[in-house]
Amino acid sequence: GAGVSQTPSNKVTEKGKYVELRCDPISGHTALYWYRQSLGQGPEFLIYFQGTGAADDSGLPNDRFFAVRPEGSVSTLKIQRTERGDSAVYLCASSLTIGGGADTQYFGPGTRLTVL
């Protein structure tokens, strides 16, 4: 079946602008995760959802970052007043559930965000 999809694949914006990044998880997956990956580094956790609610948002770097998942499927990561330091690849992942051995996270292709 279809994997995790993310749009856009690339986003170039100017400092101070607002951006939205979209993630479509694998059908039937209740858990959805956002990470960001800088060049040469491992992914860094941002937030994850179980259903519609944010179960853990401890990785969001500041209040410019916000994410929603209103219907428990598609999620949008929103970044206000973008800064050059926000430039990274933003990865979305989903898993069937949390715990119980069915929590392998399957990653999407990512959105490369460049803030000029």
Place this chain on the structure above:
Amino acid sequence: ELKVEQNPLFLSMQEGKNYTIYCNYSTTSDRLYWYRQDPGKSLESLFVLLSNGAVKQEGRLMASLDTKARLSTLHITAAVHDLSATYFCAVDNYGGSQGNLIFGKGTKLSVKP
């Protein structure tokens, strides 16, 4: 704060050789994940190790977990060029399965003919 350390960070191997990548983590966890990432691509799940002593093998890759030593290894047998990629290990930040994965910096493997 959980720390996940991999070594080596860079590994250049010749085809046909064996090598081991190490993943150490700083707090108790009963599960560990290995992922592969090709250049410009996303992460592909390789192994999920769910308990102490777990060993999983797929082709030329074998992963193991020692929760007492807080150590996982990824062993490569008779390397081939197709294994060239960056390999990440990851551990749940809360020691179980709470969704918040902490990744190592990755081991960039290059297999040369």
